[in-house]
Amino acid sequence: MAATSGSVRLQRCIVSPAGRHSASLIFLHGSGDSGQGLRTWIKQVLNQELTFQHIKIIYPTAPPRPYTPMKGGISSVWFDRLKISNDCPEHLESINVMCQVLTDLIDDEVKSGIKKNRILVGGFSMGGCMAMHLAYRNHQDVAGVFALSSFLNKTSAVYQAVRESDGVLPELFQCHGAADELVLHSWGEETNSMLKSLGVSTKFHSFPGVYHELSKPELEKLKSWILTKLPGEMERQSE
16 A cells, blocks of 8 residues: 555654754665664764764654565665666656655654754665655755765656756755766766756765765765754854
């Protein structure tokens, strides 16, 4: 049965800020993983928890669903797709349902007093793709978007939404391993250059010798970028 917004409340793993909560970060895992799995992986790569003084991190888990690249096997994936390739149509029905479900997460943060421009969304692999759909098609007023080892299909609905936008779009931060054999580095580059050509402010960082994985240099770069988009009280006062 297809999930619909309202019937699904995502499991979530939360890392609370060390101090006063004034911003939020939604970090989406890759296919077959979980929020807790992503949190643990990041901790292993960094040799410490990813934490901030003022930013709450939310690691949601995708609900299980049949996944075509696994011959219809059940997996915790954000959406379905015909294959892992950038030249096939998107499975928009499942993507759109998950955009609605993830909107509930954003709404929860807003209800708790966090402004939309103090919320970042992003993810690894499929999670990064999901984050781009969520932000550029549904929430163009978030603080920014990040996508690690991710790509959009050549005919993505994201490109159409960006073309039709007449407002300021959130900045995109991308990282990609040059040795990635699952999601090719060229797919990530193409996604970045396409969005840039449509007016999105973008950053793209390549990591030589890195496969389809998280790396310490990449996470350190991401952490610095997060703090530029969601500065703490002291930094905001000095701006």
